[in-house]
Amino acid sequence: MFEERLKQKLAVQKEQGLYRNPPEVSEGDGRTVKVAGRTLINFASNDYIGLGRSETLRKAASDAFMRYGTSSSSSRLVSGNASVICEAERAYADYFGYEDALFFPSGYQANLAILSTLFGPDEMLLFDKHVHASTVKGMQLGSAPFRGYRHNSMSHLEKRIKGATGNPVVVTESLFSMDGDTPPLADLARLKRTHGFRTVVDEAHAYGALGEGGRGIARGVADVALGTFGKAMGLFGAFVLLPSLYREYLLNFASPLIYTTALPEAHAVTALAVLSEVEQADAQRARLAHLSRRLTHLLTDRGFTVCGEAHILAVQIGSEERAHGLVKKLFDQGYFAFTARFPTVPMGQAIIRLSLTANHTEEDLEGFSDTLYRLMG
Template sequence: MFDKRLRQKLALQKEKGLYRNPPVVDDGDGRTVTVDGRTLVNFASNDYLGLGRCETLRKKASDAFSRYGTSSSSSRLVSGNASVIREAEKAYADYFGYEDAIFFPSGYQANLAILSTLFGPEETLLFDKHVHASTVKGMQLGTAPFKGFRHNSMGHLEKRLKSASGHPVVVTESLFSMDGDTPRLAELAELKKSHGFLTVVDEAHAYGALGTGGRGIAREVADVALGTFGKAMGLFGAFVLMPSLYREYLFNFASPLIYTTALPEAHAVTALAVLSEVERGDGRRERLSSLSRKLTRLLTDRGFTVCGEAHILAVQIGSEERAHDLVTKLFDQGYFAFTARFPTVPMGQAIIRLSLTANHTEKDLEDFSDALFRLSR
C-alpha cells in the first residue's frame, strides 16, 4: 500500500508535467558543464562571480583542509566551537556592518533557525509571498503567527502593518531567487521608520554580487540578514548577520544550530579567503552587471517578456509543459537552463530562469538568445 501511494503520486507528477529527474553533471568549469560527454553552456549556476572555480580559492581551500582536516566532528555547543570559526564570523560581521554572525551548514538550515527560533506569539511575521521555501518552512515550524503580503507591494505591506496584532516583523529578500527583482527598499525604509518593525532580509543572491564591495543592498533596513557561501562566494554553507543578543539567543534555543555538526575549521579559513576575493571583486561585479544588461536587451528585442533587475533573469513562458519542452530543446542545442514550475512558482506561470556568471562571454549570450528565439517559434 505504501509503495503504491508513492508510485501513484509520481505518476501524477508526470501527467502534470511536473516530474523532476535532473541530469547528472559530470564536470564543469563555471561557464560550462559536461553531461553525458557533451559540453553545455551553463545558465543554471549561481556561481555569479565565477569564484567556485577560482584557482586561488581552490589552492587555499586545499591547503586549509590539509592543515585542519575534513570534519569538526562535533556540534558548536560541544567541542566544535573552534577559534578560527569565531574569527571568521567576526570578520564577516565587520565586513557587512553587523555586530555578529553565525555560520550554518546551509541557507535552508539558517532560515529554519532564524524564523522558528527568534520569534514567538508576541510577534507577527509579515512575509513577501515570493520568499524562499526555507523561509516559509521556518515560519511554519515556529510559534509566531504569519501573514503574506503581495510580492513587492509596499502598499499591501502597510495594510498588513496597520492590522498586525503582535509586534510586526517583515520578512523579505533583497534579490528574489526566481523573479530576479528587488523590493522597493527606500519605501520599505520609510515604512520601517513609521511602524518600527524588525526586518529579516535574505540576501543570499545579492551578497558578493551587488552593492559596494559586494555587501548587498539591504543593510539600511535589515536587522537580520542571511547570506550563503554557495552562490557568488563560491564555497558552501551559509551565514547569518545579526545583533549579538540574537546570536546568543540562537546558541541557546535554535535546534538547527544546537543539534548539528559544525562546519569544519578548514571551511572558516577558506571563508576568510573568500571575503578577500569578494572585497577586490569590483571587476567581476561590473562584468556580471554588463552581461546581465546585454542578455536582457537581446531577449526583449526578440519579443520575450523578461523579469529581473540583476544577474537572475526570468523569461516568462506560462505553461509548465511548454517551459519543460523548451529547456529540453535548449539542452539538445548545447545549453543548460532551468525551468521553474509549480510549486516553485504559481501554476501556469512557469519561467525559464537564467543565472549569469562573470565567466560567460558575450557570444554565449548572443547564441543563446538566437537559439531560444528559434526554438520558441
C-alpha cells in the first residue's frame, strides 16, 4: 500500500503537468550548461555577476580548504564556533550596515530559524503572499500567528497591521524570486514610521547584484535581513544580518542552527574574499542591469507579457502543460530555461522564469527571444 500510494501521487503529478525530473548537468560556467553532451545557453542560473566561476574565488577557496580542512566536524555550539567564522560574520555585518551577523548552512535553514524562533504568540507575522517556501515553512513551525497580504499591496498590508492581534512583524522580500519584482520600499518605510512594526526582508536575490556595492536595496526598512552565498555571492551557505540581541537568542534557541554541523572554517575565509569581489563588481552589476533591460524589451516587443524589475524575469504562459512543453522545445533549440509551476506559483499561472548573468551576450538574448517567439507561433 505504501509504495502504491507513492506511485499514484507521482502519476497524478504527470497527468497535471507537474512532474519534476531535472536533467543531469555535467558541466557549467554560469552562462552555459552541458546536458547529455550538448552545450546550452543557460537562463536558469543564479550566478548573477559571474562570481560562481571566478578564478580569484576558486584560488581563495582552494587555499582556504588546504589550510583549514574540509569540515568543522562539530555543531556551532560545541566546538564549531571558530574564531575565523566570527571574524567573517563581523565583516559581513559591517559591510551591509547591521549590528551583527550569523552564518547558516543554507538559506532554507536560515529562514526556518528566523521565523520559527524569534517570534512568538505576542507577535503577528504579516507576510507577502509571494514569499519563499522556506519562509512559509518557518512560520508554520513557529508559535506566532500569521496572516498574508496581497503581493506588494501596501494598502492591504496597512489594513492587516490595523487588524493585527499582536505586535506586527512584516515579512517580505526585496527582489521576489519568481516574480522578479520589488515591493514599494519607500511606502513600506512610511508605514513602518507610522505604525512602528519590525520587518524581516529576504534579500537573497538582491545581495551582490543590486544596490551600492551589492548591498541590496532594503537596508532602510529591514530589521533582519537574509542573504545567501549561493546566488550572486558565488559560494554556498547563507547569512542573516540582525541586532546582536537577536543573534544571541538564535544561538540559544534556534534548532536549525543548534542541531546541525557548522560550516567549515575554510568557508568563512572564502566568504571574506567574496566581500572584496562583490565590492569591486560595479561593472558586472551595470552590465547585468543593461542585459536585463535589453531582454525585457526584446520579449515585450514580440508581444510577451513579462514581469520583473531586475535580473529575474517572468514570462507569463498560464497552462502548466504548455509552459513545460515550451521549455522542452527551448531545450531542443539550445536554451536551458526553467518553468515555475504549481505549487511554486498559483495553478494556471505557470511562467518561464529567466535569470540573467553578467556573462550573457547580446546574441544570447536575441537568439532566445527569437526562438521563443517562433515556438509560440
